[in-house]
Amino acid sequence: MTTLLAYPNVSEGRDPEVIARIGAAFGPGLLDVHSDPDHHRSAYTLAGAPGELAGAVLSGAAAAVDLIAIDPHAGVVHDTPNMTGWNEVPAARMLSERVGCPVVICHDAAAAGYAELKAGAGRGARHLLFITVSTGIGGALFIGGDLYDGATGSAGEVGHTPITDEGPACGQGHPGCLEGIASGTAIAARAHAELAAGAASSLRGMDLASIDARAITTAANEGDELSLRLFNDAGHALGRAIGGFINVLAPDAIVIGGGLINAGDLLLAPARHAVTQIAFAIPASRCRIVTAALGTDAGLIGAVAWAVRSFSGRPVAEL
Numbered sequence: 001m002t003t004l005l006a007y008p009n010v011s012e013g014r015d016p017e018v019i020a021r022i023g024a025a026f027g028p029g030l031l032d033v034h035s036d037p038d039h040h041r042s043a044y045t046l047a048g049a050p051g052e053l054a055g056a057v058l059s060g061a062a063a064a065v066d067l068i069a070i071d072p073h074a075g076v077v078h079d080t081p082n083m084t085g086w087n088e089v090p091a092a093r094m095l096s097e098r099v100g101c102p103v104v105i106c107h108d109a110a111a112a113g114y115a116e117l118k119a120g121a122g123r124g125a126r127h128l129l130f131i132t133v134s135t136g137i138g139g140a141l142f143i144g145g146d147l148y149d150g151a152t153g154s155a156g157e158v159g160h161t162p163i164t165d166e167g168p169a170c171g172q173g174h175p176g177c178l179e180g181i182a183s184g185t186a187i188a189a190r191a192h193a194e195l196a197a198g199a200a201s202s203l204r205g206m207d208l209a210s211i212d213a214r215a216i217t218t219a220a221n222e223g224d225e226l227s228l229r230l231f232n233d234a235g236h237a238l239g240r241a242i243g244g245f246i247n248v249l250a251p252d253a254i255v256i257g258g259g260l261i262n263a264g265d266l267l268l269a270p271a272r273h274a275v276t277q278i279a280f281a282i283p284a285s286r287c288r289i290v291t292a293a294l295g296t297d298a299g300l301i302g303a304v305a306w307a308v309r310s311f312s313g314r315p316v317a318e319l
């Protein structure tokens with residue numbers, strides 16, 4: 001797979017710096033795509049769209065950023081807890097002025113999910129739920145092949161599904177939500193707490209700052225019981241949530257992405273088992289639960305596909 005544009009890191013910084021980084025990546029990047037025949041082909045392969053869409057991509061860009069509250073139609077970021085200073089930022093207009101073409105914005109999970117729907121593990125699904133399990137847990141819902149973002153542009157926040165009354169709070173302060181139990185951050189925090197309480201583990205003796213989800217994955221694969229238990233609990237919570245989503249939505253596919261899928265069956269085996277405890281048999285049997293196919297490029301690919309969708313006036317699948 002060819003990476004066409006540098007994917008700007010938008011997880012830090014105040015809005016003018018981030019806008020500048022995104023704009024710098026988009027401006028010359030889009031021109032390169034359209035001046036190089038090989039890149040033409042790569043672009044459309046990645047976006048899952050045919051070559052006739054050159055004009056659509058050239059005349060519009062989509063930016064996928066890590067946002068909680070946005071108005072995708074007005075192009076305004078209302079608020080995000082993860083980036084300092086992003087309050088009521090007219091991101092689409094700012095980017096448009098910088099890159100010289102119309103810009104739409106969308107949630108990064110929506111962009112990644114759209115990429116998986118059009119060109120990745122969710123290809124062919126009509127109704128798809130995308131879940132990204134990483135430092136946090138996000139998601140996006142696609143109904144009838146298109147994004148469902150609700151009345152406020154914020155739908156799809158599957159990470160904040162309630163699991164227990166007594167679980168730890170997530171980064172947004174919700175007690176017992178999925179993200180507070182099954183995210184990489186949550187798994188690491190629980191390891192730290194259990195080690196502090198005296199639990200036996202091969203993690204003991206490691207520098208506390210280096211005990212993250214990746215280190216716990218390695219320890220679990222080497223048979224460390226604490227690490228195995230943490231992944232089992234996280235996978236169980238994820239599976240209970242997924243079972244509930246299947247009951248409500250009856251999707252064709254649930255695609256799970258994010259860094260924690262590198263843990264493989266450590267996370268997914270208990271999740272699949274828990275799904276069977278919650279979900280009705282028929283919708284569960286007709287919903288494929290698969291891991292994402294496009295890796296860290298999914299957000300970028302989805303942003304290109306989202307620009308095509310937004311500026312061509314027709315869904316990619318119809319072109």
Ligand SMILES: [Zn+2]
Nearest residue numbers: 160170174177
């Ligand atoms: Zn939460």
